[in-house]
Amino acid sequence: MTEHFDVIVVGAGISGVGAAYHLQAYSPDRSYLVLEGRERMGGTWDLFRYPGIRSDSDMYTLGFSFKPWTEAKAIADGPSILNYLEETAREFGIDKHIRYSHRLSRAEWSSEDARWTVTVDWDGEEVRLTCGFLFMCTGYYNYAEGFTPEFAGSANFGGRxxxxxxxxxxxxxxxxxxxxxxxxxxxxxxxxxxxxxxxxxxxxxxxxxYIVSLPSEDGIANWLRRVLPAKTAYAITRWKNVLRQQFLFNIIRKxxxxxxxxxxxxxxxxxxxxxxxxxxxxxxxxxxxxxxxxxxxxxxxxxxxxxxxxxxxxxxxxxxxxxxxxxxxxxxxxxxxxxxxGLKIQLMSDVPFLVDGKPVSWSARTMYKGMMFSDVPNMAMSFGYTNASWTLKSDLTGRYVTRLLNAMRQRGMRQVTPRIQGAVEPMPFLDFTSGYVQRAIGDLPRQGTRKPWRLNQNYTRDIMALRFGGIDQEMEFSNPEPRPAKAA
CATH class of the missing domain: 3.50.50.60 (FAD/NAD(P)-binding domain)
Structure with missing residues (x-):
């Protein structure tokens, strides 16, 4: 028999671990599984092993909202971040839900069955699983291939x-x-x-x-941790850094x-x-x-x-x-x-997705609240901020998915689908001139010029919209739970 789960999370990096926490904390009645294509968890922080690998954001905002970062250095090295992820997974029992060497190769949605069927390569063996909701936490770049231009004469180089x-x-x-x-x-x-x-x-x-120097340690954070409980100190520091980031970003833009x-x-x-x-x-x-x-x-x-x-x-x-x-x-x-x-952008693990037998072209889709896609049911993607720490948005995304799941159960519906109502002018999904973005721009989904199709790139606005805002705006709840057959 094909195994079925209420939710399948794809990817056991920082986004996947966060998604798993939110599922078990806010939708505890839902079963979930985390699929990881590699042999270990950690994603980026396990893949990259080059000398000096470190965060490019402070750990008070790159860390999880629910798990305080307690080390002295705010700009942390890769091994410390990996240890933090592994510790988080153990502490909350998330590690027991992860299956390693399970690489997604295909995903097919059936409205008739109200479920996704995912095909997975497990060490050369093909495995099929089904789920009611698919949560993609695979990051945004190709792990198997980086970007290296063709350099004339490189074959003649005697070194490495x-x-x-x-x-x-x-x-x-x-x-x-x-x-x-x-x-x-x-x-x-x-x-x-x-x-x-x-x-x-x-x-x-x-x-x-543009290169900016900052101290590797946050003196205020370290002082707060000495005089306050760890969670309180962490929360204060997190908001301090969030507000500072937003203030500086706005000043820079203006x-x-x-x-x-x-x-x-x-x-x-x-x-x-x-x-x-x-x-x-x-x-x-x-x-x-x-x-x-x-x-x-x-x-x-x-x-x-x-x-x-x-x-x-x-x-x-x-x-x-x-x-x-x-x-x-x-x-x-x-x-x-x-x-x-540079890197090569790769969304959705670059595997085929089908909705009711029709292939999904991501470049023809518009992103809903920076996490879902027009006319694609029961699927979300975790994608962080480009102007702040990745985890700030992935945390909000994980929590929002649980809101949808809970609403579906309360309403007796099996399907939730973003639907564009009225005109939406398309815009690039990422408004960045970086080479890795421009190389992939034609393959990326779009965003719109108005809510809920426009990306905020603003944590405080997203908190209001995703944690406290409504969930019905241009969102279709459908496919009711079948009624049990009456006894003869």
Whole structure:
């Protein structure tokens, strides 16, 4: 017999663990299962093993609302975050609901049966499961493949070329000349860490990124934890950081030129008046057209000041046996090249979805409240904020799904479907100029110009809309529970 669950969660990373908690806390009468395609939980925080891997948000907002972050460092390293996730899963018994090496390969909805049938690859064996509601928590990028441009002559390079997504323990950089290609969060994390052991590290960028330095520890949070209960201290710190993030984001959007001047001035303060900040740290776009890069305790700037690292702003002409020749003609010697050139966006694990036998094209769908899709029943996706910590939105999404599930049971309905009523002008789902977004823009769903089809990108607004707002706006409850047959 095919196993059936009320809810199947796909993915056992930060979103999946959070979704599982909300299901058992707020819809305890619903059975659930978590499917994880890999052999371990943790998602991003288990996949990435490159030196220095860390959060690019503070852990008081990247952490769960229900599980206080109690370590001293607010900007945490990858192993500490993974330990936090594993501890959370054990503490709440979520680990008992996870099935590993179960990779989703197909999902089919039947309105007649009011259920999803999911096909799963379990170590080469095909398994089918059914559920009433499908909750996709698989993140937004391809775990099996990163983005690496074609570089002329790369086959002639005598050293090693590695993408940080596939870093392995045997990669030796001690005493080596290293070139890190890229200027995003991964690159600025790698450079100061590699510089601790490498002979020299060069961050080779096509164009600069806005970089902000913050202390790795939150002094107020650590003080609050000494004088208040852990949960109270955590809640205060979380809201402090949320409100600060929102205030700064709004100021940046309203006054981009002033903000740009201030951000670049902060870099100049770190590197001194003689450093060419105009070339290497002055982006052509406005702040928050792409995500800001965070460096804790100014570690990147410290590596540059020490002479252990430098920045080259140029494009690659070709590789040689012992380095890279730039378009300007300059030669960068290298023994190891790290291509921190980005990720490949992949929604829904890139598997086929069908609704009543018809394939779903995500680019033709409009997102509902940033989590569901027009005309796709009983399915939600956890997708975090682009201008704040991921978990803030995934927490709200998990709670909202339980509201829907509870309403369906109370109303005796088996199906809930977002339906567009009236005109909705389509807009890009992600309003970002980052390369990884622009490469995938044609495959992504859309958002609309009005509620509930427009993404807020604002935590306080989403709290009001998702936790306290109504659930009937352009949402169709249908497919009543069948009545039991009368006794003869």
């Amino acid at each position: 070329i590695v993408h940080p997504q596939f870093w392995t323990p045997d990669i030796d950089y001690a005493g080596k000349r290293v070139v890190v290609i890229g200027s995003g969060a991964t690159a600025v994390t790698l450079v100061p860490e590699l510089a601790k052991q490498a002979a020299h590290v060069t961050m080779l960028q096509r164009s600069p990124t 006054r981009p030129e002033k903000t740009k001047e201030r951000l670049i001035g902060m870099v100049r303060d770190e590197l001194g008046p003689d450093y060419d900040v105009g070339t290497h740290f002055t982006p052509k776009y406005n702040p928050w057209d792409q995500r800001l890069c965070l460096v804790p305790d100014a570690d990147l700037f410290g590596a540059i000041r020490s002479g252990k690292a430098d920045v080259a702003t140029d494009t690659i002409d070709h590789f040689t046996a012992d380095g890279i020749v730039l378009t300007s003609g300059k030669h960068l010697p290298a023994d190891l090249v790290v291509t921190a050139t």
